[in-house]
Amino acid sequence: MSMPFYVSPEQVMKDKADYARKGIARGRAVVVVAFAGGIVFASENSSRALHKISEIYDRVAFAAVGKYNEFENLRVAGVRYADLRGYSYDRSDVTARGLANAYAQTLGTIFTTESKPYEVELVVAEVGPDPAADQIYRLTYDGSVADEHGFVAMGGSAEQITAKLAERWSAGLSLEEALALAVEALGSDAAAEAAGRGPRTIDPEQLEVAVLDRTRTRRLFRRLPPPVLVSLLAPTADATADSTTAEAAAPDAG
Amino acid sequence: MSQQRGSDPSGRLPAAFHVPGSSSFTDFVRDHAPEVLPGSRPLPAGAVPAHGGPFTGGPGGGQPPHATTIVAIVCEAGVVMAGDRRATAGNMIAQRDIEKVFPADDHSCVGIAGTAGLALEMVRLFQVELEHFEKLEGALMSFEGKANRLSTMIRGNLGLALQGLAVVPVFAGYDLEAGRGRIVSYDVTGGRYEEVDHHSVGSGSVFARGALKKLFRPGMSAAAAVRVAVEALWDAADDDSATGGPDLLRGIWPVVTVVTAQGYQRVTDAEVAAVVDAVVANRRGNPGGRPQESTEGASGA
Numbered sequence: 194m195s196m197p198f199y200v201s202p203e204q205v206m207k208d209k210a211d212y213a214r215k216g217i218a219r220g221r222a223v224v225v226v227a228f229a230g231g232i233v234f235a236s237e238n239s240s241r242a243l244h245k246i247s248e249i250y251d252r253v254a255f256a257a258v259g260k261y262n263e264f265e266n267l268r269v270a271g272v273r274y275a276d277l278r279g280y281s282y283d284r285s286d287v288t289a290r291g292l293a294n295a296y297a298q299t300l301g302t303i304f305t306t307e308s309k310p311y312e313v314e315l316v317v318a319e320v321g322p323d324p325a326a327d328q329i330y331r332l333t334y335d336g337s338v339a340d341e342h343g344f345v346a347m348g349g350s351a352e353q354i355t356a357k358l359a360e361r362w363s364a365g366l367s368l369e370e371a372l373a374l375a376v377e378a379l380g381s382d383a384a385a386e387a388a389g390r391g392p393r394t395i396d397p398e399q400l401e402v403a404v405l406d407r408t409r410t411r412r413l414f415r416r417l418p419p420p421v422l423v424s425l426l427a428p429t430a431d432a433t434a435d436s437t438t439a440e441a442a443a444p445d446a447g
Numbered sequence: 448m449s450q451q452r453g454s455d456p457s458g459r460l461p462a463a464f465h466v467p468g469s470s471s472f473t474d475f476v477r478d479h480a481p482e483v484l485p486g487s488r489p490l491p492a493g494a495v496p497a498h499g500g501p502f503t504g505g506p507g508g509g510q511p512p513h514a515t516t517i518v519a520i521v522c523e524a525g526v527v528m529a530g531d532r533r534a535t536a537g538n539m540i541a542q543r544d545i546e547k548v549f550p551a552d553d554h555s556c557v558g559i560a561g562t563a564g565l566a567l568e569m570v571r572l573f574q575v576e577l578e579h580f581e582k583l584e585g586a587l588m589s590f591e592g593k594a595n596r597l598s599t600m601i602r603g604n605l606g607l608a609l610q611g612l613a614v615v616p617v618f619a620g621y622d623l624e625a626g627r628g629r630i631v632s633y634d635v636t637g638g639r640y641e642e643v644d645h646h647s648v649g650s651g652s653v654f655a656r657g658a659l660k661k662l663f664r665p666g667m668s669a670a671a672a673v674r675v676a677v678e679a680l681w682d683a684a685d686d687d688s689a690t691g692g693p694d695l696l697r698g699i700w701p702v703v704t705v706v707t708a709q710g711y712q713r714v715t716d717a718e719v720a721a722v723v724d725a726v727v728a729n730r731r732g733n734p735g736g737r738p739q740e741s742t743e744g745a746s747g748a
Contacts, residue, residue: 247582249582269465269467270460270464273475273579276578277479277480277483280476295460298458298459299459303459412578
């Protein structure tokens with residue numbers, strides 16, 4: 194009769210954490226950047242259908258990196274949580290904090306009780322009536338929650354990208370500035386660092402970008418399709434005029 | 448509490464939240480928390496009495512308020528829907544400023560006639576249903592899909608309808624695939640019928656329909672359709688006591704909405720007030736609202 198090997202709980206947790214971290218670091222990064230008018234989410238993602246960034250509710254959005262089937266499952270659960278809560282109570286009773294707690298418990302339970310942890314990292318963000326009331330929660334594979342201020346980068350090359358954001362981010366950016374910073378940060382990954390030629394340029398066709406726009410009413414989440422990105426990223430003197438046309442051109446579909 | 452149903456003691460999201468497949472909010476809630484859905488509460492047998500009865504308090508001997516006339520008109524850019532502001536309970540006015548036309552999503556709207564409480568709940572569920580689908584699928588539901596979802600909800604209310612608490616909405620919107628405005632009407636059994644040009648529901652609909660038949664012109668502009676909608680509601684209010692006309696003293700105007708390819712838009716009170724003023728000016732000494740041109744023609748003859 195064979196006895197199972199003894200493995201210490203520390204070792205089990207460490208192995209699971211290493212496994213999850215490796216999975217997460219393989220994918221492309223997502224950055225979340227707060228600006229004066231709301232919060233912008235950006236990712237390098239050539240797919241027009243498989244989103245990493247998504248609407249949850251009126252003021253709440255979701256961004257994720259890692260295994261698609263796992264974070265898509267969490268996204269669907271989040272939309273159901275928000276819609277059920279909003280329907281049984283009121284639309285104003287759906288908050289990012291409540292959702293972040295539910296995700297934290299879910300991820301924490303999966304991490305400790307199941308043999309394979311979720312290889313995902315999430316951001317749940319909510320815009321308030323003013324920038325001081327904005328909330329950005331970052332959730333990791335083991336269910337830990339961090340309340341972030343201003344910006345978050347997660348996924349592959351997160352360290353390099355975070356360093357770039359920390360160096361350049363300041364409160365009160367315009368949408369154009371925040372978007373330019375987000376795209377530059379996404380291009381400042383480990384590969385670009387190794388090449389030593391500064392940030393890669395990323396084609397707008399390869400970007401998935403969405404904003405939670407404080408100035409809208411009710412549902413604040415809007416995707417910014419490539420044509421709008423081109424005009425927003427274009428270095429023009431008349432940036433305000435550009436942003437107006439961009440808003441008008443943004444389609445309504447989520 | 449519905450949120451606690453079937454929840455894991457660890458506090459993680461219940462298993463039902465993670466089941467893949469369904470994009471329907473109603474289907475999800477029916478499995479997970481059926482008590483929050485309309486139609487899942489058992490009711491005693493019997494009809495709601497016409498006057499008085501087991502209900503207590505409120506005007507009209509405690510009868511539940513009824514919402515009345517809604518008109519919908521296809522115009523060049525899409526569709527116009529308008530509703531009066533009166534809710535009645537028996538012979539009493541239950542509310543002067545109820546709103547009966549709502550956005551269903553960005554490209555459609557729904558107007559309600561019948562038992563106000565049930566209809567408002569149905570609209571709220573319908574709105575969540577469409578938004579839920581849009582978020583989960585990442586695409587807008589087709590116009591046909593929306594019309595069918597509403598049909599299913601009305602059918603779910605059939606038992607109550609037979610007890611005297613009917614809900615009869617009218618659904619209209621801009622069909623992005625067909626590139627035109629469309630109107631769908633319903634009966635209490637959930638039967639859905641596509642309407643050409645225009646439609647009206649509610650107690651004053653007979654009179655409104657007469658006005659619509661005379662005033663509707665194919666391919667009319669949205670502004671002209673708004674005027675026709677206000678005229679039709681005026682005619683309904685003129686002959687139906689349950690339909691409220693524009694309240695000039697209190698400044699309560701009909702709810703008028705326009706849905707085009709650009710989306711749902713409610714016509715502002717100031718704009719509706721201007722249209723109402725024009726209608727009033729035309730009808731002074733001319734209560735039937737004959738257009739001025741033909742009046743001049745008749746006097747010249």
